[in-house]
Amino acid sequence: MEARNIWIGLFLTLVIIGGVFYYFQSFEVRYIAQQATDAFENGNFQEAQVLFQQALEKHANDPVLLANLVKSFASEGNRTGKERELEAKAEPFAKQALEADPDNVEVLLAVGYLAETNGRYEEALGYYGRARQLYPDSSMAQFHYGHTLEFLGRKTEAEAAYVKSLELDPKNSLALIAKGRSRFFEGNYEEASVYFLQAAGSSSSASLQSEALAGAALAKRNQGYFKEAKEFAQQAVEKDPTFVLAKLEYGMGQAMEGDLEGGVKTIYEAIQLNTRAVQPFWSMGIVLRSGKYFTESIEFLTAGLARVANDNTLVGPQAKNETRSQMTYDLAKTYDIQGNSGKALEFLEQAIQIDGNLSLYLQRDVEEHGFFKALETNGRFRALLP
DSSP: OHHHHHHHHHHHHHHHHHHHHHHHHHHHHHHHHHHHHHHHHTTOHHHHHHHHHHHHHHSTTOHHHHHHHHHHHHHHHHHHTOHHHHHHHHHHHHHHHHHHOTTOHHHHHHHHHHHHHTTOHHHHHHHHHHHHHHOTTOHHHHHHHHHHHHHTTOHHHHHHHHHHHHHHOTTOHHHHHHHHHHHHHTTOHHHHHHHHHHHHHHOOOHHHHHHHHHHHHHHHHHHTOHHHHHHHHHHHHHHOTTOHHHHHHHHHHHHHTTOHHHHHHHHHHHHHHOTTOSHHHHHHHHHHHHTTOHHHHHHHHHHHHTTGGGOTTSOSHHHHHHHHHHHHHHHHHHHHHHTOHHHHHHHHHHHHHHOTTHHHHHHHHHHHHOTTGGGTTOHHHHTTOO
16 A cells, blocks of 8 residues: 555656746747747847747747747748748648647748748738638738739739728738738828838837838828938838838938938948848939939849839739839939930830829929920830820
8 A cells, every 4th residue: 555655646746847847848839939929019020930840849840930930030031032942941830830730820920921921922812811811810910912803913902902901900010001002102201201100109129119100101201301201211120220211211311411422332232131122222223313413323223123023012013004104114214314315215005004193293204394305306205105
């Protein structure tokens, strides 16, 4: 009887020791995972990846940890323009996550985002649609579904998904940024800036705050509020100095204040952050043109145009077409200032073929700003006017 009690006592001791060990191991995993999440939200994606993998060493096959690791790879690729390289690193973990829990909302959103950042929008839509079906109250599922629809050019459906996302969570910063971007492309810069600033105030993520503040800076710059624009841009850079559009907007603020050299330096730094992004090349072209560096301006505008098709910071066909047409028009103006009327006419025809509404801008530039004087009697040129 005494021996039996001893064995029972030993067994209970082992159970208690095992329970204590599991508790402390779980606590350690949670602590590492929180550190990883903090790094991710501050835009330190590589640090987040290291920490998530450390947590997985202690808690293998955890679907949420796997999902967050996949998301950190995809986010780094999206920010740096190295989507293919980062997808190769993420793919084994995405497969593992789907095997561990194929209906987990975090898994579906992370694997969907990996597909989205690599341009496989229909595949991404499948994962997001599944998440939306299984978790109809998920604001993030609604947002990601809408974002992918926007990439596919289905603007009306995308807008409805953004509205639903904000109904479920009025502080969803990603959905607020998406609404701001939509208003910006509609030309409603004031309403766009309201959405962007609301997004910046709703998020605890420095990375998302930077994106929202950069959007507000762009909207204010288009309204002519250059001082406010630069202030927002500076805040955006302070939040995340690795975000290309934050750095770009700060460089534009420097140039608008007359610091051409400083602006060029900062915009060049933006280009290095993501060489696939069109906007820094476009802005560099405009700034260099203002300094009468026409050959260099043309080089950057041409390099930017070559990147439009593969730039996933331009969301959807409408954004890409507008960017392509306006950059082509800016090339025409630059050639005109340089004195190359033949090239100016060539690019004017291309720009207006993409977007016929640019003929109104052409008329204004001719009548109010004196552009294209050497082409005034040219029949092909006059056919472009409204």
